[in-house]
Amino acid sequence: MSSPPPYAIVVLSAYDPAVRDGAARVAQKLFKRNQVTVHPIPLESPGLHQTLSRLAGGTLYLVGHGDDFQIGDQQPPNLALKLEEEGLPETVARIHVLTCMSGVTPPQLQEAPALRLRLDLVALYQKDTGIRVTGLTGKSVDFGGSFRAIPNHPVVAWLDRVRDTDGDLEKLGELLDEGNELDANNAGSDAFQRLVEGNHALQQQDEEEQQIYSAIQMFVPHLLDKNARPDFWMMLYMLVQQMGDAMEDEELLDGEKWDSILSSLDTLEPLILQGLALSRQASKVHFS
Structure with missing residues (x-):
């Protein structure tokens, strides 16, 4: 054949x-x-x-x-x-x-x-x-x-496992630790700090939680830009931080914590995947 x-x-x-x-x-x-x-x-x-x-x-x-x-x-x-x-x-x-x-x-x-x-x-x-x-x-x-x-990648597998927890906070806590360990060289946090240092509006915000939220709003339009190359390590870092903030928020019920995590995941997962694909040179073909 x-x-x-x-x-x-x-x-x-x-x-x-x-x-x-x-x-x-x-x-x-x-x-x-x-x-x-x-x-x-x-x-x-x-x-x-x-x-x-x-x-x-x-x-x-x-x-x-x-x-x-x-x-x-x-x-x-x-x-x-x-x-x-x-x-x-x-x-x-x-x-x-x-x-x-x-x-x-x-x-x-x-x-x-x-x-x-x-x-x-x-x-x-x-x-x-x-x-x-x-x-x-x-x-x-x-x-x-x-x-x-x-192709299969540790970050992609981790994203799938987060969704598969279906809101189990104990499993999410374990995955939160694993998410931090995926970036052994702290490339994501370093990239985020460079972003803050180079952006006056982010520098004016006292809390990193607010800085991360504002940074995400900056990157969401990249979903509509076929040439954008998001730093997937930085996107992963921001997702892990947002997950941690939701887990530690005592004012949220368990279901509300999961809803908050899902919202962050739905926003950042496409950016992580887009950055990962481009960084791995999955394809050099561009259409216009």
Whole structure:
């Protein structure tokens, strides 16, 4: 049996000419020196999983609409949910998901299909596939950005275990200690101190807890910047500190402590994963 091609582009919204054209542009732009196969596959295809398994090589490109919204008389199914139903091929080392945000005006950017797709894919982090998908998707009617897959990494495994505690404070206490130990060289705290020293607004705040909260607000917009390179050690440091503050807050009930930790996790995990992917050179491909 022959080996699958090292690259495959799977057009999941094959009925939309704009998507097909986008896939063709990707092939022309990126794969001049690589073997590549372009396959139009409707997302509704009952054999999607088998097709993905057959096509998937080192890098799999999925091109399609990222959410449920009307395209003419068609309403595409949700890409992330369909992938979760079908399962992701174990042979894939990297996954790039290209989607568009056509029809989305700037005031609604936070609710754009591309961003919702990213949030939906967080569910796939929990799956036992060894594949972690992070990054950003397209802007306007063009395809841009990328999702980068992260192989198993101690920080990613730790993030999954934090979620798996489901609010067990004893387990969370143990993981809090482990989170500190992950950064043996204190790279995160050192990076945070450099950030504070170089930012006048942060210097004016007396409490580190408030400094961390303000710093997080500075970095959240990086979720919408495909070229941003967050320092994942610093993001991990801020997450651990916020977890510790919630655990020690005597005014919070146990359930409220878990809600606070989950809120911090939902905010910082994508930044940690994005920084980790870029720092590990998971992919050097950029779309525009």
